[in-house]
Amino acid sequence: MLTDATATATDKIRCDACPVMCYIKPGAAGACDRYANHNGELVRVDPHIVLERTVSHGGALVPFQAGGDWDGKIVHEPGVFVTAIGAGTTYPDYKPAPFIVSSEIDGVDMVTVVTEGIFSYCGVKVKIDTDRYLGPETATVRVQGEAVGHVTTSEYGSQMLSLGGVHHLTGGSKKEGRVTCDALMDLSNCKPVELTIDGGASVVVQAGYPPIVNGVAEERMRVGCGSATIGMFAKQWHGKVDEVVVVDDHITGVLSEHQAGKLLDIPDTGIKMKGRRSTPGRYFQVAEPGTGWGGTGITDPLSVLGPFDPKTARPGMTMLMVSTTGEHAAYYQLDEALTPVEKPMPADLKASVERIQENCEPALCTVLFMGGAGGSLRAGVTDNPVRLTRSVKEALTRVTSGGAPVYVWPGGGITFMVDVTRLPAGAFGYVPTPALVAPIEFTLRLSDYAALGGHMDHVRPLASLKENTEIRHMSSPQPSGSRP
Amino acid sequence: MKRLPQIGWLADGRRLHLQDGPIDLIVEARGSEASLRAAYHAAARRFTGLLDELCDELQMLRKAADPTQCLLEGAVARRMHAAVAPLAVDHFITPMAAVAGAVAEEILSAMVREARLERAYVNNGGDIALHLADGAHFTVGLVDRPDTPGLIGTTVIAADDPSRGVATSGRHGRSFSLGIADAVTVLAPTAAQADAAATIIANAVDLPGHPGIVRCRADGLQPDSDLGARLVTRHVDVLEEREILSALEAGADKARLLLAAGLIDGAALRLQGETRVVALKKFGANVQPAVSRQEMESAIDA
Numbered sequence: 077m078l079t080d081a082t083a084t085a086t087d088k089i090r091c092d093a094c095p096v097m098c099y100i101k102p103g104a105a106g107a108c109d110r111y112a113n114h115n116g117e118l119v120r121v122d123p124h125i126v127l128e129r130t131v132s133h134g135g136a137l138v139p140f141q142a143g144g145d146w147d148g149k150i151v152h153e154p155g156v157f158v159t160a161i162g163a164g165t166t167y168p169d170y171k172p173a174p175f176i177v178s179s180e181i182d183g184v185d186m187v188t189v190v191t192e193g194i195f196s197y198c199g200v201k202v203k204i205d206t207d208r209y210l211g212p213e214t215a216t217v218r219v220q221g222e223a224v225g226h227v228t229t230s231e232y233g234s235q236m237l238s239l240g241g242v243h244h245l246t247g248g249s250k251k252e253g254r255v256t257c258d259a260l261m262d263l264s265n266c267k268p269v270e271l272t273i274d275g276g277a278s279v280v281v282q283a284g285y286p287p288i289v290n291g292v293a294e295e296r297m298r299v300g301c302g303s304a305t306i307g308m309f310a311k312q313w314h315g316k317v318d319e320v321v322v323v324d325d326h327i328t329g330v331l332s333e334h335q336a337g338k339l340l341d342i343p344d345t346g347i348k349m350k351g352r353r354s355t356p357g358r359y360f361q362v363a364e365p366g367t368g369w370g371g372t373g374i375t376d377p378l379s380v381l382g383p384f385d386p387k388t389a390r391p392g393m394t395m396l397m398v399s400t401t402g403e404h405a406a407y408y409q410l411d412e413a414l415t416p417v418e419k420p421m422p423a424d425l426k427a428s429v430e431r432i433q434e435n436c437e438p439a440l441c442t443v444l445f446m447g448g449a450g451g452s453l454r455a456g457v458t459d460n461p462v463r464l465t466r467s468v469k470e471a472l473t474r475v476t477s478g479g480a481p482v483y484v485w486p487g488g489g490i491t492f493m494v495d496v497t498r499l500p501a502g503a504f505g506y507v508p509t510p511a512l513v514a515p516i517e518f519t520l521r522l523s524d525y526a527a528l529g530g531h532m533d534h535v536r537p538l539a540s541l542k543e544n545t546e547i548r549h550m551s552s553p554q555p556s557g558s559r560p
Numbered sequence: 561m562k563r564l565p566q567i568g569w570l571a572d573g574r575r576l577h578l579q580d581g582p583i584d585l586i587v588e589a590r591g592s593e594a595s596l597r598a599a600y601h602a603a604a605r606r607f608t609g610l611l612d613e614l615c616d617e618l619q620m621l622r623k624a625a626d627p628t629q630c631l632l633e634g635a636v637a638r639r640m641h642a643a644v645a646p647l648a649v650d651h652f653i654t655p656m657a658a659v660a661g662a663v664a665e666e667i668l669s670a671m672v673r674e675a676r677l678e679r680a681y682v683n684n685g686g687d688i689a690l691h692l693a694d695g696a697h698f699t700v701g702l703v704d705r706p707d708t709p710g711l712i713g714t715t716v717i718a719a720d721d722p723s724r725g726v727a728t729s730g731r732h733g734r735s736f737s738l739g740i741a742d743a744v745t746v747l748a749p750t751a752a753q754a755d756a757a758a759t760i761i762a763n764a765v766d767l768p769g770h771p772g773i774v775r776c777r778a779d780g781l782q783p784d785s786d787l788g789a790r791l792v793t794r795h796v797d798v799l800e801e802r803e804i805l806s807a808l809e810a811g812a813d814k815a816r817l818l819l820a821a822g823l824i825d826g827a828a829l830r831l832q833g834e835t836r837v838v839a840l841k842k843f844g845a846n847v848q849p850a851v852s853r854q855e856m857e858s859a860i861d862a
Contacts (some may be wrong), residue, residue, distance in 0.1 A: 094581025
């Protein structure tokens with residue numbers, strides 16, 4: 077949405093949307109907070125943008141001014157009240173207010189209940205694509221010294237954190253609750269947050285961006301564990317080197333002993349690995365976890381090897397050692413005493429290391445907001461809340477959050493997860509309970525809505541909101557008790 | 561052709577929304593149907609052209625107020641000047657510090673002149689002008705961060721209280737602050753007075769020279785800011801408890817001076833989760849484990 081603006085030499089622009097005629101610097105907004113200078117262009121930034129984004133997400137409409145233009149005739153008729161949702165408006169008052177709206181979609185009369193839910197029981201699950209050691213499982217994760225969550229079970233190529241939850245929000249000190257609430261809100265709004273892990277690393281997490289571990293930005297996920305890497309690249313190494321060790325915090329792989337090497341008839345090399353052998357060519361715990369090679373703490377890869385077996389090994393044998401991201405690699409040759417000596421890496425082996433790097437996906441932080449929709453929120457949708465829960469379970473009601481798809485956890489209640497990068501910017505707020513405020517929409521057939529005890533008398537056709545031409549008079553005032 | 565403001569009902573159909581340029585008003589009144597009709601018409605009529613009127617004198621409104629004389633002509637501009645003049649003796653303050661409250665007041669007075677109302681409010685982005693007939697009262701919700709929703713407490717204003725204006729100032733709002741307060745809410749005889757005083761008290765909540773506070777020139781951020789080269793607060797680190805209390809105390813000292821001078825009726829100061837209250841008899845801190853949104857809405861717009 078553009079309007080005329082005059083650019084000046086200093087790339088400030090003068091907004092002419094109203095007589096205030098603000099000079100606006102790039103990246104800043106005018107006095108109204110509605111128009112801003114985006115790279116020298118005057119753009120409108122008020123809730124229209126949210127509306128458009130929500131529509132483009134295929135989600136529910138949140139009208140800025142749903143009551144329609146004022147025709148000068150109608151005076152304060154409470155009958156146009158559109159919602160009885162127990163969750164309410166926000167401050168300042170121009171933010172979208174909750175309402176229930178029906179719209180025609182593919183000939184089906186649909187109902188969308190739009191509201192903002194307050195979630196005391198909520199948190200974020202953070203997936204950090206890194207093999208670097210972030211801290212022991214169950215270790216406390218802190219922001220500004222306050223406990224906000226913990227390290228949970230890791231996933232393939234990723235470290236996982238579980239942050240927030242009612243315990244940290246309201247179960248601890250006032251400061252702990254406030255810091256937790258701020259951290260959750262920032263993470264959910266895709267802002268960076270620095271986390272420190274007891275007995276581990278400091279990591280800056282921002283949804284959709286690589287993690288920064290101890291000040292170093294992570295670039296890639298490992299291609300697989302050490303054993304998987306052997307499996308993937310055995311053929312490419314065959315005939316070019318006698319032994320390959322892929323160093324990994326989880327499973328370190330050894331080519332000559334690995335099933336993949338056996339299939340290629342790669343002879344034994346007399347290599348002796350430290351750590352605990354799982355199956356042939358696969359070793360657990362070759363070193364302590366850390367931020368060195370392949371998520372271990374080592375900086376000298378030879379420290380994971382014992383002496384070569386003189387019965388099998390022979391001088392001149394060659395060995396490639398590489399980490400599972402290809403970030404670290406070294407090439408060795410055994411001398412007369414069967415001691416590995418580092419040598420310049422041949423070009424074809426260098427190419428295989430680059431191939432490992434190429435196969436590593438970009439490392440990202442991803443943040444899923446997870447919350448449970450409680451009784452009062454559901455009551456805003458229907459007078460028999462449990463029917464809404466059942467309706468969601470029976471897939472008659474579709475749940476979205478800011479128009480983004482959610483995963484609804486099986487079992488009781490409406491506990492859902494949503495990828496925060498799919499919501500419109502700044503979708504999350506808070507109340508000082510502290511608890512987070514997140515958008516949530518329930519979409520279902522009008523007939524199903526009636527069946528589950530929906531507030532049918534407050535349903536309005538979408539057209540009446542869009543056209544802003546008429547205000548409908550209804551005999552019943554808004555629900556009692558909603559006014560002071 | 562004259563530019564017309566946006567006038568419409570909010571989604572609930574009971575609050576009138578008036579918007580023009582940077583002005584956003586939420587208006588609601590109670591009274592007989594005929595009174596409401598007259599009052600809303602008066603509000604819409606007075607609002608039309610009001611921004612142009614203000615902008616005609618914008619240059620002068622952005623200059624430090626002269627405490628001894630008022631050369632401004634517009635009704636709103638004169639309200640602004642009247643509100644800041646007593647403060648201009650001891651502080652740098654421009655009439656702009658009272659613009660939101662003065663606009664709210666002007667619209668409310670146009671409504672009350674035309675109709676007998678039980679009660680009414682004009683809320684200009686948190687700066688609120690109130691009308692209360694005998695026996696009526698408003699419960700006002702206090703918000704600590706204008707950029708995020710959340711209630712920190714409530715206060716009640718009854719017809720026999722002197723206050724007819726409520727305003728909140730702090731570093732998260734649209735206007736810049738010279739201080740570090742998250743929010744300072746002030747009750748005063750008029751909305752313009754509350755607006756101006758909230759600005760001055762929020763400026764006083766400060767820890768001068770603290771390394772954790774980032775300040776920038778106002779005109780570096782907004783080229784035509786009335787604050788010119790003055791340093792405005794952009795960031796405040798997490799402060800220690802004693803620092804929070806000392807900054808709040810500095811603001812409370814200022815509030816007590818204004819209270820003694822009869823310029824305000826009370827104030828609530830908020831910084832990093834701590835609240836300091838000056839002379840608010842009916843202040844209720846929000847200590848409930850959970851705030852229902854219904855309660856919040858009622859408290860905010862009541």
